[in-house]
Amino acid sequence: xxxxxxxHFFHPRTPRADWRERNDSRLxxxxxxxxxxxxxxxxxxxxxxxxxxxxxPADVTAGNxxxxxLQREHPDSIRGYACVNPNxxxxxxxxxxxxxxxxxxxxxxxxxxxxxxxxxxPICELAGDxxxxxxxxxxxxxxxxxxxxxASDAVELCALAARHPNVQFILAHIGGGGDWExxxxxxxxxxxxxxxxxxxxxxxxxxxxxxxxxGPERLLWGSDLTMDTGWAKLRYLERLLSREDLERxxxxxxxxxxxxxxxxxx
Amino acid sequence: xxxxxxxxxxxxxxRRVPGTSPDALLLAMDRVGIxxxxxxxxxxxxxxxxxxxxxxxxETAAKEGRFKPVPAVxxxxxxxxxxxxxxxxxxxxxxxxxxxxxxxxxxxxxxxxLAGTCAAAGVPLQLAVRFEDGRQRHPRDGAPEFPAAAVxxxxxxxxxxxxxxxxxxxxxxEEVHFGSTPADAARVWxxxxxxxxxxxxxxxxxxxxxxxxxxxxxxxQPLRIPEASVAKLDLLELTVEQRAVLESGNxxxxxxx
Numbered sequence: 001x002x003x004x005x006x007x008h009f010f011h012p013r014t015p016r017a018d019w020r021e022r023n024d025s026r027l028x029x030x031x032x033x034x035x036x037x038x039x040x041x042x043x044x045x046x047x048x049x050x051x052x053x054x055x056x057p058a059d060v061t062a063g064n065x066x067x068x069x070l071q072r073e074h075p076d077s078i079r080g081y082a083c084v085n086p087n088x089x090x091x092x093x094x095x096x097x098x099x100x101x102x103x104x105x106x107x108x109x110x111x112x113x114x115x116x117x118x119x120x121x122p123i124c125e126l127a128g129d130x131x132x133x134x135x136x137x138x139x140x141x142x143x144x145x146x147x148x149x150x151a152s153d154a155v156e157l158c159a160l161a162a163r164h165p166n167v168q169f170i171l172a173h174i175g176g177g178g179d180w181e182x183x184x185x186x187x188x189x190x191x192x193x194x195x196x197x198x199x200x201x202x203x204x205x206x207x208x209x210x211x212x213x214x215g216p217e218r219l220l221w222g223s224d225l226t227m228d229t230g231w232a233k234l235r236y237l238e239r240l241l242s243r244e245d246l247e248r249x250x251x252x253x254x255x256x257x258x259x260x261x262x263x264x265x266x
Numbered sequence: 267x268x269x270x271x272x273x274x275x276x277x278x279x280x281r282r283v284p285g286t287s288p289d290a291l292l293l294a295m296d297r298v299g300i301x302x303x304x305x306x307x308x309x310x311x312x313x314x315x316x317x318x319x320x321x322x323x324x325e326t327a328a329k330e331g332r333f334k335p336v337p338a339v340x341x342x343x344x345x346x347x348x349x350x351x352x353x354x355x356x357x358x359x360x361x362x363x364x365x366x367x368x369x370x371x372x373x374x375x376x377x378x379x380l381a382g383t384c385a386a387a388g389v390p391l392q393l394a395v396r397f398e399d400g401r402q403r404h405p406r407d408g409a410p411e412f413p414a415a416a417v418x419x420x421x422x423x424x425x426x427x428x429x430x431x432x433x434x435x436x437x438x439x440e441e442v443h444f445g446s447t448p449a450d451a452a453r454v455w456x457x458x459x460x461x462x463x464x465x466x467x468x469x470x471x472x473x474x475x476x477x478x479x480x481x482x483x484x485x486x487q488p489l490r491i492p493e494a495s496v497a498k499l500d501l502l503e504l505t506v507e508q509r510a511v512l513e514s515g516n517x518x519x520x521x522x523x
Contacts, residue, residue: 022465029464029501140402177401181281200462201399202494204487205284228463228501232494239297 001251003263004030004230006135006173006198006222007038009078011066013059014046023070027077029227033234036251037263041081041108041135042067053111053137053149057091060084064099071103079262081108081135086119093126100130105262110137111149116159124164133168133257135196136160140178153178154186154193161193168192168257173224175199175233180206184213191218194257197249198222202229207236216245220253267514270300270492271359271392272432272457272484274308275326276319278397280404285488288326288333295332298492300485301514304359304392305333308489311364311397316340317349324356334359336392340368341380350380354387360430360520362392365416366409372416378423385426390520393417395433395460397489414441421450428520432457432484436468443476451476455520457484458512463498470502482520483513 007026010019030038042063044055055063060083067080082099084092086109096107107127113119115136127134139151154171161169171187174180176199187193195214197207198221210219221237223230237246255263273295275288285294286308295303305327310319316338327335339349339361353361363380365372384391396411414434421429421442431442434456443451458481462468473481483499485492499509 021467025467026465032501143405177399179402201402202490203283203398203402204489204491205282207491208284225466226462227465228498229494231497231501232491235493235497236491 001036002034002221002234003037003039003251003254004035004223005039005170005220005254006196006224007040008225009040009042009067009070010046011042011063013048013062013066015048016046026227027074030077033227033231035077037077037079039079039081039106039254039258040067040070041083043083043110051148054087055083055085055112057085057088060088060091060095064095064104068099068102068104076264079258080104081106083108083110084123085112086117086123087112089119089122092123096123096126096130100132105258106132107134109134111151113150115152115156120160121163124160124167128164128167131259133170135170135172137172138183140174140176140180141182142178154183158186158190158193161190165192168194170194170196170220170257172196173199173222174210175201175203175206175229176224177201181209184209188213194218194220194253196220196222197233198224198230200224200226200229202232207233207240211240216241216248217253219249220257221249267302267510268300268483269514269517270295270303270485270487270495271430271482271517272459272486273303273305274486274488275305275323276308276310278308278489279312280398280407283488288330291488292330292332294487294492298496300492302332302334304336306336306362306392307338310338311367315343316364316368317343317346320349320352327357336360336362338362338364339380340370341376342368342370346380347383350383350387350389353389358389360390360392362394364394364412366412372412373419377416377420381420381427381429382424385424385428388521388523390428390430391420392430392432395431395438397433397486414438414445417442417454418445421446421454425449428453428455430455430457430482430520433460433486435460436462436472439472439476443480451480454480455482455516456480457482458498459484459486459490459495461498463501469498473502473508478508478511479516479519481512482516
């Protein structure tokens with residue numbers, strides 16, 4: 001069993017003319033790598049009619065709807081996060097309720113609003129009520145603002161996690177750019193934040209540092225935009241971890257933080 | 267046979283990196299089935315005269331037959347021609363230059379002179395686009411990335427120069443390849459370490475559009491785990507012959523007259 005907690009898919013209402021090829025490529029590569037479940041999010045229309053990280057309510061709904069269609073088409077291999085824009089609080093809450101009822105298994109917050117902003121509190125309360133995790137896009141040690149996103153770093157995510165101790169948060173793509181050493185230092189003592197190993201970064205020493213910081217029980221395997229690097233990290237972990245700890249990272253931790261019944265093994 | 271054209275020994279100044287000793291590199295090579303590695307001395311990239319690390323590098327490589335040294339050269343430093351001459355006379359796989367870390371214009375007169383000297387000596391010139399993801403670099407690591415325009419300029423400046431570029435992504439490779447004549451592009455080789463696999467499939471696309479013959483296996487280890495480059499190839503639909511040329515055949519052709 002191998003659960004990818006950080007996947008993405010495209011759909012017809014995106015700028016990608018090759019959206020179908022990219023989706024097929026992810027599934028094909030996943031088959032080769034042994035991925036059992038892709039837990040994915042769709043960020044609106046990926047920029048077609050509103051910005052990727054600031055999706056309009058209509059685009060949020062379109063993206064989540066596309067993901068629900070994919071989940072229905074691939075019931076054995078695709079699960080999804082409801083992605084919302086916290087600036088539109090009413091819509092965000094309604095969308096989470098709708099999507100969880102329809103079968104999505106988590107909440108995705110990208111970079112529409114800083115993680116420590118009070119606007120995220122009602123969203124996290126709803127996630128807690130639904131016992132679903134919140135995957136939060138993180139810029140590892142953001143030292144300045146970056147165009148196109150209101151990115152958060154681990155300090156801000158951990159402030160949110162401290163306000164919602166009963167919610168499980170997933171710090172996104174530790175290998176996705178920025179200073180992962182800083183993030184690991186921040187999350188070390190925050191028990192309801194797990195670290196997702198996805199991202200294109202395959203730095204020597206990063207995986208050892210992740211294990212040292214939070215232990216194998218708070219690590220989740222994922223790929224994000226590059227599945228080759230995800231597979232590389234998995235291969236490295238096969239030598240770094242005991243069989244039992246490897247199984248935790250591959251799927252058991254995910255099975256613990258996602259709602260019961262989210263995956264076939266539950 | 268698998269040859270890594272992009273490996274380092276020695277510490278990195280901007281963060282702690284495990285596995286930087288020659289013995290650790292050998293262990294990592296064994297772990298992922300790499301038979302031979304082109305090895306650079308990482309600390310000297312950041313020295314005033316990077317050639318000061320070459321003696322140790324040659325000595326280290328002489329003790330270990332699986333290492334092919336890639337000595338470093340600063341073409342603005344007096345006596346730099348000797349580095350190329352030593353490389354040609356010895357067992358060096360190439361010479362490397364990291365001009366943005368030496369404060370040199372990557373397409374300037376010094377680099378053009380270096381390219382010409384390498385061409386005359388029959389020594390490939392190795393250039394790295396970057397060492398780390400730009401988003402994570404140390405606040406004091408401000409050297410610009412090596413620009414694609416400079417690769418185009420250098421390959422044009424001498425009809426015999428051969429260039430091996432590491433850590434380049436799809437956009438960079440396409441810009442150089444399709445911005446060069448076929449004859450010039452045929453003297454540039456690219457390592458696969460920074461090219462994305464699925465679902466974007468940049469590597470698969472480049473093998474199709476640029477050609478399998480232009481790519482070589484490289485990892486960037488120990489700054490990056492070498493499993494990544496192996497996984498990239500494992501995710502491709504390659505024939506046995508294509509895999510063999512990517513992993514070793516093309517490297518051997520770099521030195522053919």
